[in-house]
Amino acid sequence: MKKNDVILIASLLIICAISLLAIKLWQKQSTTDKSYVRVEVDGKVYGTYPLNEERTEKIQFENGSYNVLVIKDGKADITEASCPDQICVRHMPIHYSDESIVCLPNKLTVTVVGGQENEIDATTN
Numbered sequence: 001m002k003k004n005d006v007i008l009i010a011s012l013l014i015i016c017a018i019s020l021l022a023i024k025l026w027q028k029q030s031t032t033d034k035s036y037v038r039v040e041v042d043g044k045v046y047g048t049y050p051l052n053e054e055r056t057e058k059i060q061f062e063n064g065s066y067n068v069l070v071i072k073d074g075k076a077d078i079t080e081a082s083c084p085d086q087i088c089v090r091h092m093p094i095h096y097s098d099e100s101i102v103c104l105p106n107k108l109t110v111t112v113v114g115g116q117e118n119e120i121d122a123t124t125n
Contacts, residue, residue, distance in 0.1 A: 039110050066082050
C-alpha cells in the first residue's frame with residue numbers, strides 16, 4: 001500500500017462518518033418537529049401538545065382530582081398527581097413513539113405520537 005492509498009481510504013472513511021452523522025441529526029430533528037403528546041381522559045382526546053415546545057399543563061377532572069403534565073427538552077412527564085398510588089409520577093419521562101404514561105385512578109393516558117423510534121424492539125424487551 002502506498003501513501004496515496006492510505007490518504008484515499010482515510011478520506012473516504014471521514015466523508016462516510018460525516019455523512020452518517022448528518023443523516024442522524026437530520027432524522028432526529030425531523031421527528032422532533034413532528035412529534036407530539038396526545039392526552040386522553042376516559043378514552044376521549046383531551047388535548048395534543050408538541051414535544052418541541054416547553055409547557056406545563058394542569059389537567060383538571062370533574063371530581064377535583066388532577067394531573068400535571070410537563071413537556072421539557074423534548075420529553076413529556078407527569079410531575080404531580082392527586083391519585084393515591086403516584087405510579088404515573090414515578091414513571092420516567094417519555095419521548096419515543098408510542099410510549100405511554102397511564103394514571104388509572106384518573107383514567108388518564110399520555111402517549112407520544114410520531115416521536116423518535118425506540119432502538120429496543122418487542123423481541124428485545
